[in-house]
Amino acid sequence: MKKIIRIGAGAAWWGDRVEPAQLNAEKGQLDYLCFETMAEATVSAAQVRARRDPSFEGYDTYLDDRMKAVLPACMKQGTKIISNQGWINPDAAAQRIVHWLQHFGYKGVKVASVNGSLITDKVLSMTDKILENGLPTSSLSPNLISAEVYLGAEPIALALKEGAQIVVTGRVADPSIFMAPMMHEFGWDPLDAKRLGQGMGIGHLLECGAQVTGGYFSDPGFKDVPEPWNFGFPIAEVESDGSATLSKVAGTGGAINLQTVKEQMLYEVHDPANYLTPDVVVDFTTARLEQVGPDRVRVSEIGGKLRPPTLKVSIGCTEGFIGEDMFFYAGPGALRRAELAKKILTERFRIVGLEAEEIRIDFLGLNAIHGAATPANAPEPYEIAVRVAARTKTREQAIKVGREVDGMAVSGIGHTGKRVPHADRTREVIGVWSSLVPREKVPATVRYFES
């Protein structure tokens, strides 16, 4: 019989819902459940937090919630778990997972941690230029917080081969988390660009979870999907050449159709013929999509080219602060009052000597989202939030934004609605830069733990 492996998504980002992961674990009949929980700045933000908060463990803050929800069903059914919830401390995450395994009474389960992506200490000697601006990476040294390499699927596949039932990693390219089990199960060679390309393409379709099952999609009257409050996360039924049929647990909301799959295929892709990953260069321009049943789309013929000799490095740096706040107008003339408020704030920032790299005063309800691209003939809204933000070098400067918005309460203009601030209205900016490093310079290491 033809071998098919079932790979399900458990998370598409740190804040993602937990119930669909549990549902996939319980009803998806999965061989693998995969979690993607990191954003571009996750590692840098975690480093900053670890410095200030010694009790922060350095892994996904929802690790407990996610593992408690899925471990019982996964252990009962023999579903393996692959997850990048290790963030800056995969060993601690693995140990925490061991704790939950013991809590549920599962003994002798092998948990692997994948390390090696963090290269903060070595990055300046290993890398040459910043990709975004061509300057030497050494120019980032005064503000450097962290640097991490995007590892590929190989160390995960190795851990699976060594018998790990759960693999937890730090930074790994998102689609590699989903492709690693295909490599392992079908015995693909790391240089087999054809199969890896197809498999990685499927990984890309899974990595954003509900974005392929009707999430970030519906638009009333144009693109309606059933029960958009009850999405299922995707499941790929993968064949030995990497071709796969996308599906979801019966009874969940959302939809899998040609439109949802196409939208996700190009999500965060630049050149669709050359989607760079650590494992393979994916070519989506040959892909073939077929609706083979209700909420079932088969994806085949995605192309692949040999992986690049370098790996991407993400470098996080402190870059100052953002101060922000907002206040409100409504009723006839909301816009004219908002415009006067903007003028007052502009003058006030001059009077108090706000030193900012950029200041933005938007009218939420009119132009805060599309900015300069807002059509000139956009209708005047009934309600407007005046939203103010400035990027500054120091926190002292950023604080001025909120303090001047405070002044709008009793020293502003008629009919101004305003909240009393309850939270800090400043935040630190962590800028993210990219570079390249030869792959042989960054070997991954795998450690094993057992419950």
Add this chain to the structure above:
Amino acid sequence: MKVQLQHIAHARSGDKSDTSNIAVFAFEPEFYPLLKQQLTAEKFKAFYAGAIRGEVIRYEVDNIEAMNFVCHGALGGGVSRSLCLDNYGKALSAAVLGFEIDVPDALLPKLHGQALMKKSIKS
């Protein structure tokens, strides 16, 4: 007849650093040549006026009847530096739904969202 793009295509945006990719997908194969012909990289950039500061590169993806517009300098210097409330540019793809496309009369019955036609056509 001129109609808003939302009647012939759907769109999704994604972020990478200071670059937003806005992909546009034809609802029907017959609409794809219209998009290719009328929604050029130049027109796309002009439509987004000051919101996209850098170069716009258009990739044609014929096998899925889509075009991918890679827009440099569209995310306020990068997601973490941006002062925009929508710093990931997740809603940026919605603007192009208002781009006007000339559709031959023969294709009008195939337009999507017919019930919402009157509201969206500019007088």
